[in-house]
Amino acid sequence: MAFGTAAPGLVVQMRNGATGCTATELKLQQCIAEGWFFANSDAGCRIEDGSATCGGVIRNHEGRWVRGITKFIGVCSALEAEAWGAYMILLVARNLGINRIVLLLDCLEVVRLAHLEYLPPGAPTIMMYLREILSYDWCIEVHHIDRKRNRLAHDLAKLADGSSLYPIHFPQSPDSFVMSDYANGIG
Secondary structure, X not given: OOOOOOOOOOEEEEOOOOOOOOOOOOOHHHHHHOOOEEEEEEEEEOOOOOEEEEEEEEEOOOOOEEEEEEEEEEEOOHHHHHHHHHHHHHHHHHHXXXXXXXXXXXXXXXXXXXXXXXXXXXXXXXXXXXXXXXXXXXXXXXXXXXXXXXXXXXXXXXXXXXXXXXXXXXXXXXXXXXXXXXXXXXO
């Protein structure tokens, strides 16, 4: 499976239920105006031992922090770690009662696998869980973004360590984060 970047604006749309969402493509500016939430996730694998972590952040339509998470995953591939990050931040969003969300990922392969009708043989098991949560009754858009615009999620992923298998939640941004450093771009 190949990793890479996509042209800006690649969108995978998923619509479900009687939520009033249209099938037309929503631009990010429209989502901001309509009060959607934005979720970024990212992951990292350590070369030394192969262990992986993930992190993510949810912000409201004004860009204000809603919730952040970080999680130690264990030994897995980079693709699995990226899928874990997307799954975990969507699970948090769902538990917060958010029903309109734009998921921003810098891993094109997770975006691609998320919208296939059937997963190919050998796809990571976590992709089944991710696809299940994507199919819930909510409005969700999945966009690929440049890695540079995903720094906040990346930095949250780096906070995880192997001391706990449970995710660590941040109702407020960690003290070590200067939020103005992340103002250029969503995430």
